[in-house]
Amino acid sequence: MPNKILTVIKREYMTRVRTKGFVASVFLMPMLICTVILLPSFMATMEKKTASVRRLVVIDETGDIFPKLKASVAQHPTLQQKGELRYQLTRHTSDSIDEAKSELRQQVATGEVYAYLAIPKNVFQDGKVRYYAKTISNVDVQSSLRRLLSEIVRNKRFAESGYSQLEVKRLMRSVTFDTFAITGDGENGEVQVERKVETSFQRGRAFLLIFVLYLFIIIYANSVMQNVLEEKITRIVEVIVSSIKPYHFLFGKLIGVCAACLTIFAVWVIFGAVLLNNFNLLLDAFGIDAQQSLLIVIALIKASSTNVLIYFLIYFICGFVFYSTLYAAVGAICSSNEDAQQFGALLAILPSVPVVLMVQLFKMPEAPFAIVLSHIPFFSPILMFMRINVLMPPLWEILLNILLMCATVLLVTLISGKIYRVGILMYGKRPTLGQLWQWARY
């Protein structure tokens, strides 16, 4: 008998692995993630490289600001690259905004001038400067210029008022907030303190992993349903159940599909590990200067992902088996695609509940509501995994949860298996709930 189960596993696995969709999810997803991670750094690098000198014209009605601004711009890291001035400031010959504006607007329109700044006489009083350019989405440049100008204007005000600039700065210092998370799971049960960067990193990782977990459970459980239905509609199932016990067949099918999913994850993890360990090589190869935040995230992933991955696998397998047996039963009950899709959509509501509530639950992972929900088997895979990600529950709770999951999976497999056994060979009218109950006890 085990040989036959192996045959079924092999078929299920091979037919899935050979599809275009599978190849796509194996390769596209990591590429997508890579792109998302690297794109900001990459774009920044590209922009710096392609930049030519951009002319910034300043109309300075005060006559005071321009020299100071030019000096600060020359030293500002955003506005210059490798000693080469990217933004070149020139002062307009006329110091009247009204006189200069029509000529400058023309020049900006033709691209001769990148942007011009209109600094009015009363800038020290009302602090308003106008920035004119074709592209006004270049927020980096604008805010750098704004900060430099503010500094100059402020200094001037200090000088006029007689206060010492340093003194005022010291008096006006605002309070900063450093956020720490305290957890009880350090070595030897010591209290551990984590920086905020780490918790927000955890949150991001949790979102991503829960998304993948949910998506894969739904997609592959659905594919089990479609598959069962296909076997029923094409009647090949009659040949199959006259060769192998329906339970064994269903068992083999689930293992085969699950193995296909795990293959995808394995490829991703290996890919991820190779990537992380050779990250600098990659950056060099593309000539990308990594942003500081990116390096921190990578260090964090390296340091803390093994445990999370193990939990991910446990909850994926539990969730997958749980939902795909339910879906298999649905496929067996239905006799047409339309029917099955309706039921499938209804069933998909269950794992969606925690995803919908996720943002709320993130804010209060310790709320009794969240804890109770996370032990209901329908929600367990996603919700418990979320809790593990956000605020590690005590180990006994995790073990209890896994035990509960396993028990439910066993029960559901037994009942669904029986419904599957009977339903797969029944055609025509959909059974009533009463009939389903009878089948389950068959």
Added chain:
Amino acid sequence: MNLLQLENVHKKFGDFTAVSDISFSIEKGSVYGLLGPNGAGKTTTLRMIMDIIAPDAGSITFSGNRQVQDFLDQIGYLPEERGLYRKMKVRDVILFIAELKGLHKQQALGEIEHWLEKMQLSEWGNKRVDELSKGMAQKIQFITTVIHKPELIILDEPFSGLDPINMTLLKDLMLELREGGSTIIFSTHVMEQVEKLCDRICLIHQGKVLLEGEIRAVKRGFGKNSVEIEYIGSLEPIRNSACIQGINDFGQYAEIKLRDPEDYRPFLQELVEKGVDVTRFELMEPTLHEIFVQSVEAHGGTVQNAE
């Protein structure tokens, strides 16, 4: 020795009695025909033999008093509704089912080539199932039924949907398989094939057995109530004879159905007395088709679909 034995098998679907008190046994190495009009309970019977549905009462046992679950690998089953995995390649799908039947891969691969060649489908082996014509898919399905050299081959309506050439091919294959020692049970309402193929038949109608036995015995038991005559002149003088139930006149030749098998003596006498110039007079065995139609009609049914 009996390979398969059904005893007092009953099956109800709700209030509808699909099979009522069916018993028969199949001798090893024989070809057994399960006949009956549509809806007679043939498919239900075969499905119960395969344990796809469970009988309400009665027993179904295989050689040596074994249950079907211990005998599965020795059975090849062709269901009434055909189907294969549509997206799989032909060779893969045959291999899958062969392995499910317990064949080892190497062994199966050899058999697949042998059978594809035999069915003249070798060049289709790497095509996907949904690229095949209906007839080709049927042949592939037949291969999957017999590839593991089963002792018992169960075919539900094997001839339906086949053209005359493929029907002959299938008939020859079935005989070949019997020569090779297989036992075959098949259901059909195509009587022509049954006469050529079967050793024994079972005629069921509305879930009940009307006739069962060796094909010659069944015919004999039914009696020779048909007469074929060749004549010169006219049949007018005897047309209203009390012995005749029906007459099919072709001019110089006629098939005459008698009211009673024993009527042939008075009928012959009448022919001579009325001066019909008869050149040939022969008692005919009834065809299975006639037996089928008569039996069913005698039990209040009508045959709508007896091609």
